[in-house]
Amino acid sequence: MTEVQSCKRCRIEKAVVVSRKEPFCSECFCKFVSLKQRKQMMSDQYFQDIFKVMYQDKVKTAEIAEKMNAESRVLVPLSFGSSSLVMLNVLNDVLEEQLEVHRGKTGFSIEILVCYFGAAQEKSLKDRLRALMNTRLLKTKKLYKIHVVDIETFFNSSKHIQVHLEDTSYIVRKINTFSNDTGSQPTVDVLLNRCVNRSAREDLLNVMRTAVIKQFAVQGQYKAILWGHSMTRLADEIMASVVKGRAAQIASALDNESFDVEFDESFKNLHPMRDVLLSEIDAFCHISNLLPYIYEYYPQQTLLIEKNSESGHSPSPKMVRNMTINELARQYFDNIEGNYSNVISTVVRTGAKLDRPLNTVPTASRCGICYTMLYRNGPEWLRHITVTSSYPLVTEEDHHLYSTWINSEHGKSREHYLELASEFKVNGKELATCYGCLLILGEVKDKNISWPESKPDILKDVIEDFVIDDDEE
């Protein structure tokens, strides 16, 4: 393309991005993304009360207004992916504007939560955090509080249980373990290594990370968690939930209106980027030079008019077999974006129209693994449609082979599994789990995991308030 397009909004500057069939200059594009986010932040009264600067008026006194401003603390989980960085960037702009317009006042304060897994990730994330605070957030640094949490705190609970899936009946049972039983506390690392595929690993990690972040929000008494999910990411999640038998959870996952039922109803979740496509967020990263802060991801350049040639950074394509379900959903959306560009927004809009399913279980209960509400009895459903009895032995050869099997290693290893199962049957109690977690359990070794009995206690043990060393001082 040799023709120089000009921005359709300001009609002056040269266009650098084409998004939704419209050419934008960099300034207009950033404004476009930013406004989409701000619109969501003002979506209802609850969030307006959080983000707006409050003043004395007919109903509130000056003290109450002050108190509202001070209590408007939001938690921003930062993964250093493109979406959460762009979201923080826009939030920071809002803060800077408020400081200027309201002469030193802000309507809210941000606390950043970085949840890491493993020492290498800890270092990379902390380096980026330091860089970010000393450059882009320098002016507003005093308004932030930063927390760094190790995902291992997930197991910081007084009691642990052993959870076991019986593969013939799909019944999940638990046994209490005592500290002297195994000698050491279970770790995330050990647990993840027991997964037989990447999907189960990703799901478990996700369950643990979400629990840590949400529990942190409960214990820290935040008003809301601001998730960086882009529209594309939400579409992935919706499709992946359906594929994982977790469609019942879509309604709660997308709910920005009610308090989080699964976590004590003390905060609300907000997805301020739900109207912005990932490709747009990625273009934003390129335009506003956020690349150096991004961790383990290279933002796409699909929307940029002039592509950056030096970035031969595209990750090598994975074999389908090695991909996780979320990755497959993402790949699907990537592939059809050209032909059916509205599919992503259709999926998110459809997801938002879903309600929580009707309850068919007698008593209200939660999944013992992921804490989500249970609406149906998964094991019973599976038992109904799967027969696991055998056809009787007929010939003499059948009987002969059967006795060989009984005495073989295979028979014995099955026996071991059955022994384990029967131990759980005798000593264990049934643990209600959702259908999705049933599938995860089926994909770990021995269908057996260690899990905390109750939600993790994050604040009690590890709360590492991160102090940034000032470069200048």
Place this chain on the structure above:
Amino acid sequence: MSHTPPLDPKKPKNVKVSQLCELCHARKALIKRPKNLQKVCKLCFFHVFETEIHNTIVSNKLFVEGEKVAVGASGGKDSTVLAYLLKLLNERHNYGIHIVLLSIDEGIVGYRDDSLATVKRNKEQYNLPLEIVSYRELYDWTMDEIVACAGVRNSCTYCGVFRRQALDRGAAKLGIKHVVTGHNADDMAETVLMNILRGDVARLEKSTAIMTQSSGSPIKRSKPFKYAYQKEIVLYAHYKKLDYFSTECTYAPEAFRGTARELMKNLEAVRPSCIIDIIHSGESLRLLPKKAKRAPPTSHVEVRSDGSISLPRQGFVDGNRCERCGYLSSNKICKACMLLEGLQQNRAKMAIDSDVSVHGAAKLTRTLEKLTF
């Protein structure tokens, strides 16, 4: 080299213990069930497959004693296995139903005529009565003519709408109030995904219903294979040596459905159980109650700027009928009549005697297949 005695072809003695069926542990496993990855032998496979279908039928109370049931038979694997299995289970468990084969002749030369031949053989093999209803007699169009007129891209839209009606009309003609179809778990999962990808809210909640019935229609439909994997149906047909027709329809499937199918295939490679997982999801999809729109009172009529007025919209009324043909319809005129009208307008005014050019791609394929040097 030592001499090895010739193997007895009837008795493969060297069955390794690791190769044994995971259910009976006594026979060689031949099949890996996609549902739970169990390796099972042929006999156990027949046992579990048949029992599962039986359980589905019984727990959903699909049949009533003395009922006449039409099997939508296309000659393909699903409907052939369905006809075979219903007959078998009916005799084994005394459902007390009367089974009739009901086929639709869409008029696709080189495809449907061949598959109908299969159905006719099935009729003899299973000793079941057969009724064939054709698009030609119902609508005065064949699919080949429709494609010639409206193009190949929309073929599935026409065919789907017409077939739905044709099955009902065929059943009504025979005095049957229950049509069973061979829709399997794969079809159902694909539909769930499609409805979400297309945002088809109207179909979202009902897409996994095993039985559909409208208060306005005497004919109900059910899908006993709702939980049966396509793979297992094929294996069942294969090991039972059933006679079925295995060519896909030559008119291209809908392009968008193709992308969903591709996605399903990839997902299945990663987690074979995903098909029933998706159905589980589909069963728990429920829509939020519709928000009441802020609308003027019903007695008011809005006059638009161009002078047109908006007629009061009638909501969906179950049992509403088409003004032209009397078939069930949520609108004034049913979809089939609407499509027919469009076709009629474009029908060629003149035709060449004994013209065969409308015969579609299927005919050509068949002809090419028969060519030899």
